[in-house]
Amino acid sequence: MNSDVILFENVSKFYGEVLGVNKVNLHIPSGITSLVGPNGSGKTTLMNLMTGLVHPGSGKITVRGISPFAPEKLMRIMGYATQYDAAPRGVTGYDFVLAGLLLYGYAPGEAEKRAWKAIETVSLTQSAERKVAAYSKGMRQRIRLAQAIAHEPQVLILDEPLNGLDPLVRAETIAMFRNYASEGRHVILSSHVLQEVDVFSDQVILIANGMILAEGEIKNVREEIHEHPSQFLLHCQEPSRVAAMLFEGGQVTEVKLDPQGRGVLVLTRQRDAFAEAIERIALSGIEIDGVIPTDENVDALYEYLIGGGR
Amino acid sequence: MSPLAQIWTIAKLEIGRAFFSRRALWVYLLALFPAVIFIGHGLDAKIKRDRWTGRSIASPVAIDSLSPGMSPEQVIEKVGNPQDNRTWQGRHRVESKDNDKVIIEKTEMRSMFYFDGTRRNDLRFENGKLNRISKNQFVSFEEDRKVYAAVFQYFYLRLAIFFGCLGIFINLFRGEMLDKSLHFWFLAPVRRDVLLLGKYCAGLIAASVIFGSGALISFCAMVGFQDPTQIQSYSQGEAAIHLGWYVLSAVLGCVGYGSVFLAAGLLLRNPIIPAVVVLLWESINGFLPDLLQKLSVLHYLQSICPIPAPVDDNVPPVLRMILSPAAPSSAWVAILGLLAFTALVLFAATHAIRRLEINYGTE
Ligand SMILES: Nc1ncnc2c1ncn2[C@@H]1O[C@H](COP(=O)(O)OP(=O)(O)OP(=O)(O)O)[C@@H](O)[C@H]1O
Ligand SMILES: [Mg+2]
Numbered sequence: 001m002n003s004d005v006i007l008f009e010n011v012s013k014f015y016g017e018v019l020g021v022n023k024v025n026l027h028i029p030s031g032i033t034s035l036v037g038p039n040g041s042g043k044t045t046l047m048n049l050m051t052g053l054v055h056p057g058s059g060k061i062t063v064r065g066i067s068p069f070a071p072e073k074l075m076r077i078m079g080y081a082t083q084y085d086a087a088p089r090g091v092t093g094y095d096f097v098l099a100g101l102l103l104y105g106y107a108p109g110e111a112e113k114r115a116w117k118a119i120e121t122v123s124l125t126q127s128a129e130r131k132v133a134a135y136s137k138g139m140r141q142r143i144r145l146a147q148a149i150a151h152e153p154q155v156l157i158l159d160e161p162l163n164g165l166d167p168l169v170r171a172e173t174i175a176m177f178r179n180y181a182s183e184g185r186h187v188i189l190s191s192h193v194l195q196e197v198d199v200f201s202d203q204v205i206l207i208a209n210g211m212i213l214a215e216g217e218i219k220n221v222r223e224e225i226h227e228h229p230s231q232f233l234l235h236c237q238e239p240s241r242v243a244a245m246l247f248e249g250g251q252v253t254e255v256k257l258d259p260q261g262r263g264v265l266v267l268t269r270q271r272d273a274f275a276e277a278i279e280r281i282a283l284s285g286i287e288i289d290g291v292i293p294t295d296e297n298v299d300a301l302y303e304y305l306i307g308g309g310r
Numbered sequence: 311m312s313p314l315a316q317i318w319t320i321a322k323l324e325i326g327r328a329f330f331s332r333r334a335l336w337v338y339l340l341a342l343f344p345a346v347i348f349i350g351h352g353l354d355a356k357i358k359r360d361r362w363t364g365r366s367i368a369s370p371v372a373i374d375s376l377s378p379g380m381s382p383e384q385v386i387e388k389v390g391n392p393q394d395n396r397t398w399q400g401r402h403r404v405e406s407k408d409n410d411k412v413i414i415e416k417t418e419m420r421s422m423f424y425f426d427g428t429r430r431n432d433l434r435f436e437n438g439k440l441n442r443i444s445k446n447q448f449v450s451f452e453e454d455r456k457v458y459a460a461v462f463q464y465f466y467l468r469l470a471i472f473f474g475c476l477g478i479f480i481n482l483f484r485g486e487m488l489d490k491s492l493h494f495w496f497l498a499p500v501r502r503d504v505l506l507l508g509k510y511c512a513g514l515i516a517a518s519v520i521f522g523s524g525a526l527i528s529f530c531a532m533v534g535f536q537d538p539t540q541i542q543s544y545s546q547g548e549a550a551i552h553l554g555w556y557v558l559s560a561v562l563g564c565v566g567y568g569s570v571f572l573a574a575g576l577l578l579r580n581p582i583i584p585a586v587v588v589l590l591w592e593s594i595n596g597f598l599p600d601l602l603q604k605l606s607v608l609h610y611l612q613s614i615c616p617i618p619a620p621v622d623d624n625v626p627p628v629l630r631m632i633l634s635p636a637a638p639s640s641a642w643v644a645i646l647g648l649l650a651f652t653a654l655v656l657f658a659a660t661h662a663i664r665r666l667e668i669n670y671g672t673e
Contacts, residue, residue, distance in 0.1 A: 048668065053497075072501045075498055084493055085490070086490040086491045099323050103323075105311030
């Protein structure tokens with residue numbers, strides 16, 4: 001049943017005390033899915049979890065029905081171009097791609113043919129016989145991509161694959177992703193900025209501080225971000241009455257009394273309607289001493305994620 | 311692709327790096343050190359022998375027929391002119407009973423030296439009479455074999471192979487973590503335990519070739535410079551068997567220590583710690599109860615060596631415990647014991663590698 005999706009069920013991963021990702025639930029269908037979040041938000045951690053490079057502290061992951069604990073099965077359908085910049089010591093670009101194919105089990109002749117094909121796809125034929133250590137950043141990026149696609153995997157995972165690519169190669173690479181996706185494969189990639197990936201992604205997953213903020217089709221996610229809930233602290237008389245009035249009005253998602261007794265804590269997605277509601281309450285004679293946003297960091301984060309364009 | 315084929319593919323991909331790991335080139339120095347010693351010793355003996363042989367060679371039969379009390383002239387008549395001939399006067403005081411008179415007694419001393427092809431014969435005369443003949447084997451095969459046994463057990467097995475395997479095997483995984491390239495292997499469609507065995511094979515082939523040839527070369531160097539008649543009788547007799555056991559115990563040393571350090575490289579970041587711990591363990595092993603002694607690589611290896619290493623009688627008992635295996639097992643039991651020990655360690659290592667995560671950064 002779940003053999004064509006990537007599933008995260010309540011997955012958490014801590015590196016010692018440091019949070020990697022927290023209670024992640026994901027249901028990723030095939031097509032191009034972009035993981036977007038700032039540095040340290042947990043994108044690489046999510047990718048390493050689904051490829052078995054790190055193991056979840058709790059929760060369960062399956063990739064098209066396969067557990068990441070079974071690399072001998074998983075890696076038959078998966079290719080992963082990591083963010084790690086190193087190749088094994090002393091290998092040439094061609095050796096690097098070829099070694100992966102030999103481990104995959106292709107006969108030497110077939111492996112060589114596929115290696116050259118993959119290298120050609122990323123336009124590295126000229127430099128294939130040079131040592132990877134002597135490659136430029138963009139070339140290393142491309143050789144990793146070549147290695148990931150050489151066995152034409154059903155699930156392609158790419159950590160910041162567009163980083164360091166020149167515009168021409170970038171366009172070709174994106175075309176290749178689209179091509180892969182159109183054949184019903186998974187292409188999962190990560191990026192720091194939404195605008196970089198939104199045009200060609202089928203789904204996006206927004207992540208920050210190890211938590212999934214939004215997930216789904218690009219249009220819906222944009223709306224969700226735009227109407228993300230903001231939290232305010234309402235200093236007022238008769239907090240419980242105010243809370244009841246706000247709730248009846250329906251402009252707020254969540255209302256609760258401040259545990260420190262300062263007033264009412266409000267979570268809302270409709271800031272304008274919320275402002276009007278407060279005005280009405282004030283007019284009705286209840287004294288409102290102030291409305292303070294409590295989550296400016298989160299607001300800034302959303303601002304960052306959504307970027308400039310809408 | 312069958313796991314066996316995968317193991318072999320991994321070993322082939324890895325073997326170049328196992329032989330020429332930049333972190334472990336010093337391994338070759340350890341492996342060749344005994345060969346250098348025995349070639350040096352052999353060359354030295356050969357040069358001396360050639361020097362004496364260049365002059366006349368005395369008949370061993372004639373020398374054996376000499377008896378104390380003979381005069382130098384009689385000796386020369388029997389054996390011929392000596393290769394070296396010295397005379398001097400010995401003096402010593404004789405206290406006289408008369409008050410303070412001191413008498414100095416003089417002795418006419420003479421020494422003659424004959425080389426008979428294999429032995430150095432030193433003849434000592436006092437006042438014209440032969441009173442001492444010392445015959446020394448020029449290169450003593452018996453002695454050299456004992457020295458070889460000692461070098462092999464105390465240096466080669468205990469230190470050279472030990473540290474050599476440390477260098478080769480610990481780098482198989484730890485080296486790739488330092489290079490940040492281990493994830494490449496984890497992303498291949500290969501079971502983690504298969505990967506472990508593939509890498510172990512690569513290390514084992516490299517270590518066995520390096521230390522097996524080290525044993526072979528040093529053994530040949532030790533035998534090759536002996537007296538030709540002795541080489542012949544030895545090589546028609548036990549030589550091949552002895553050599554076989556030495557090479558086998560070197561290879562088995564790589565098998566055992568290799569597994570230990572492969573596992574250590576998976577579990578620990580600092581190579582000094584496992585080295586010290588294992589070295590200590592092997593050293594105190596002689597004091598441990600029987601069962602724990604079975605968990606020592608050296609215990610098995612020493613049981614396999616064809617000639618027991620000599621332990622000087624003057625060595626204090628504590629040290630002797632450290633140097634000699636407590637209860638040598640029979641060779642086949644030892645081999646099986648070592649293989650079982652290795653299998654146990656590798657099994658533990660497969661557990662460690664299955665839990666291993668890539669935890670180097672991405673910068
Ligand atoms: N091996 C590790 N040991 C300790 N903490 C780690 C490790 N790997 C990641 N982390 C922490 O986990 C969090 C998520 O890191 P992750 O690498 O997944 O972020 P990212 O979204 O990929 O960032 P970037 O955009 O910089 O690549 C960060 O706080 C990071 O410090
Ligand atoms: Mg990352």
